[in-house]
Amino acid sequence: MVMTKEEFKKELRQRLRENYAIEVEGAKPPELFNTLGALLKAKFSEDWRATWKDYLVGKQKQVYYFSIEFLPGKMLKSNLLNMGMLEMVREALAEMDIDLEELAEVERDMALGNGGLGRLASCFMDSLASCGLPGNGNGIRYDYGLFKQRFVDGYQVELPDEWLRSGNIWEIRRDSKAVDVRIGGHVYLKEVRKGRLKPVYENTRTLRAVPYDTGMVGYGNGVVNTLRLWSVEIPSSEEDRYQSIEGRRELEDLTAVLYPDDSNEKGRLTRLIQEYFFVSAGIQSIIRYYKRLNQPMTRLSEYVAIHINDTHPALCVPEMMRILMDEQNLSWKQAWDTTVKVMSYTNHTIMAEALEKWPIDLMKRTIPRMYQIIEEIDARYVASMREIHEHDLVERTRIIKDGQVHMAHLAIIGSYSTNGVAKLHSDLLKSVVLHDFYVIFPDRFNNKTNGIAQRRWSQLSNEPLSNVLNEAIGTSWRKNAADLKLLMNYQGDQQVLKKLAEAKKKNKQALAAYIKENTGIEVSTEAIFDVQIKRLHAYKRQLLNLLHIIKLYLDLKDNPEHPMQSRVFIFGAKAAPSYAYAKTIIKCINETANLINNDPDINGRLKIVFLPNYNVTLAEKIIPAADVSEQISLASKEASGTSNMKLMLNGAITIATLDGANVEIRNAVGDDNIFIFGLTEKEVYQYYENREYSSIRLYEENSVIQRVLNTFIDGTIPNILYEGREIFDSLIKYNDEYFLLRDFDSYVQAQEKINEAYANPKIWQKISLINTANAGRFSSDETVRRYAEDIWNIESKLSYSNKKG
Structure with a gap:
């Protein structure tokens, strides 16, 4: 794949002439992007062919x-990085008055x-x-x-x-x-010879x-x-x-x-x-x-x-059986033994209602x-x-x-391995969710904690941080993420801490500019960038985050001099089209944002930004700029989480329940470098068993909770007449399924500790460094x-x- 800059420029020009009959100087970004993409694909295609041939031979x-x-x-910069061509191509394009970032924006x-x-x-x-x-x-x-x-x-x-x-x-x-794939119709079995049945298909669609x-x-x-x-x-x-x-x-x-x-x-x-x-x-x-x-x-x-x-792919089990028996003439026993030895299954959910059934x-x-x-x-x-x-x-x-046909049961019975995706998750599968199967197949269960492709989430999305790491600990971490641990040697080095802070500031400035351009909202880069980015689901508790924001707003209304660091709360989340309650939460967040962002009494000390159309590219803009990582699902509900790992890698400090991989992040960084709050999974299951949880009692006994919840129904938050009542009823009338009110005070206290830590830049920067230094264990390289x-x-x-x- 080795090319010089001159060879690259020559080939790019030649391909533009052949494909578009234009010169570089007259080419627009879409034409340049397609030409560059085709050039790269041609370069790695020989390795692609050779890889496949090696596997076969x-x-x-x-x-x-x-x-x-x-x-x-997006794959343009990822492919350039992995091919070892990123810097060369960036420089070559710059010499041709072309901005690589502009071409990357073309890609969907x-x-x-x-x-x-x-x-x-x-x-x-x-x-x-x-x-x-x-x-x-x-x-x-x-x-x-x-x-x-x-x-x-x-x-x-x-x-x-x-x-x-x-x-x-x-x-x-x-x-x-x-x-060809056949569906529908009618299928019956016909004996073709003694002991051998073959399916006969009628009126199927192909x-x-x-x-x-x-x-x-x-x-x-x-x-x-x-x-x-x-x-x-x-x-x-x-x-x-x-x-x-x-x-x-x-x-x-x-x-x-x-x-x-x-x-x-x-x-x-x-x-x-x-x-x-x-x-x-x-x-x-x-x-x-x-x-x-x-x-x-x-x-x-x-x-x-x-x-x-x-x-979703659990039908692999019966489809393999079909092919082995119906088309390859294996007996049932031969086909079943072969199928089970081939299949393995990852479970991704704690919640029984999320296990697919047909x-x-x-x-x-x-x-x-x-x-x-x-x-x-x-x-x-x-x-x-x-x-x-x-x-x-x-x-x-x-x-x-x-x-019903229970697809998780099919996947477990038809495979030789079932794994969870974080230690807590795997333990809960064995002890609660899939305990019956663990009794029957104890040797099949194991844990494989999730990981992230750290090349994309550091080298590509956070070049300012990556450059500081290169200077401090060398470049071996780029190939072996475990070497990020070398950064621990610099937790007292004020020069390195300062450079890490400068890299964070640069990323915050870039995100602030993006927010201004796309939403019109101006945010201060001196404020804490507090980020929650994930699917909008009740168990992930974006609503708990909102309740705390409303508390801060009320505190500031009572006392504009209230001692708190300025905050920008950043959300990114999609609700499933048919998930009405999740859409209600989105509406309430957006209307609260309109209220707070436009209230002159707040003087810009509190802002909410809900960035629409959250996707990988948007995550690559948000994550490097984050100061705080919100991982606040009810303990026992999140299988693992991976945004927690991405944010940690980029120096964000986690506020979390002991849920999913948060437990392992806490073990990696130590209790002093993460802000833990809320019920444990054991306490959650105790509530399930004794049925003593009463949200209305919490509401009646806690004046702060009462005041915050009343904003949903008393007109404080405008334009949520129906949505506000739905939220209020879900928490009070229907007894708060995900225990937001039970965890509220603990969450507020953890947020106050974050406020105190951020007020001391040296302490904050050291905690941030420790998080980045210990993120190597969550590399997907190690997971696979x-x-x-x-x-x-x-x-x-x-x-x-x-x-x-």
Whole structure:
């Protein structure tokens, strides 16, 4: 991939002439971006081809990571960084009077995910390639992203996110790799010879699954893995069926949007078909590849690992069974033994209601062969377990019950590994959420704490901080995040602390300019930038944050000289289109912002900024500028969190409950360098058991809580007549499901400690340094290495090649 500046400039000019018939001087940013992207893709394509060939020739075991979400963000600068060309290209373009940042702005975020699940999957793709590990992604090529969020009169409005409008320079369409996926109709089994049954399909619909491949470029190692995303098309054999515009639109909708609204029958049907579509297409392509190795199907697990990322791809289990039995002629026992050895599963939720379930009738109508196989898996599981375990335990863990197919049960029973994503989460899976399965399969459960791709979240998004780190501790941390620990040697070095503070100030200035340009709100960079960025969900408790802000506002109204550091509270969050309560919280935050931001009595000491359309690119602007990281979910509800890790890496100081990976962050930085508050998970479960929680008692006995809550219904906050009442009732009438009022005083006290610490710059800068220095343990490089060793049994390409040699 080595190029000189002159070679690069020459090739860029030549490609512009060939593709657009223009010179550099006359080219606009979109033309320059597309030309640069095509140039880079051509440069790494040879490594891409060589990587794939090495895996094939060496018959190296590969993992296939099935996820309904991938959220890569923009890839131009990431690819330049990983190819070792970032600085050279930036300088070369500058010599041609071109700003690389301006070209990067042209790129649209690959809007293939909603939040942490999709971002984690993309971090893993980056880390698998960067660690030289043979790993592939498998998902859906959505035509539209989740949605583009706008605020109108304080309300969230969802607009189409047409991220593919100008194409995607990084992908390659592979028609020759297309496969057919069958849905609907009727399926029955017919005996073809003694003891051998074959399915007969009647009146099914065929979908054509076309793969689009994107190269995942490893950091400085020449490895390029593949993210394969599937798009639906009409097969030529089915053209007659789709004569009408409505019929074509119905088919095209199958890969139109992530998470179609499942509050209605049509949305649920679309979502189930989506899940089967990408699972079936992906497993068919894996089997086609495996056949090239000329190995028996019963040895599949020696060469292939399939990872089920949350329950959405749980149909991998019955689909593998279908292919092995119906198409490869394995017996049930052979197919089942092979399938279980291939599959592993990550659980991403504590909350039982978030574990996916499908009505039996819907599954029978939509994917009848899948239901037949699941029914048989369930029957055989029950029969085998009743010989060992008591009746009620087996009944609680079966796959089909209460008129529904339980997808988490299917994934656990059909795989050899089930992991949680933080130590607390994994412990709760074993002791509470999936305890019955832990009793039956104790050896299958393990923990793999999440991680983040620190190249993107430091080297790319925070160059001012990265430059200070280079100067202080050298550059080895760029390859090995554990070397960030070297920064601990400088916690008393005033020069280093000053430079870190200057880097933070520079990032705050950049974010303040962005806020002014996009919202019209002016914020002071001297203020604490207090950040909460994540999905809008009641359990994540953005509402608790708002209650505290209202308290500060009332304090300032009572006493404009109230002793507190100026604060800018920054929110970034989307609410699911059908999640009415989350949308209500957004409306209340926005109306409170209008009240506070325009109140002259406050004198700018308190501001709220809710930045619309939160995505990876916006996160890259917010996170480097954050002073405080809000991780305030009710203890026992957040599986892990990854924004906590990104903010920590960038020197933000965490205010948190002991939930998810916050526990491990606390262990990493020490009690004095994080602000912990609130109930523990044990205390939460005690409330569940004794049912003694009373929010109305807290309201009646605590005058501060009473005053804050009354602002929602007494007209203090304008324009929330209905929304304010809904919030008030949820906390008082319906007994405050996520214990906001119970944690309120503790949260306020933790915030007061933050206020005190920020008033002493030396103390604050030292705590910030300690957070950055200890963030290396949360690198996704380290996480995927643990998956590779403990679960997937795959080896780095380099070490495997050396061993073979």
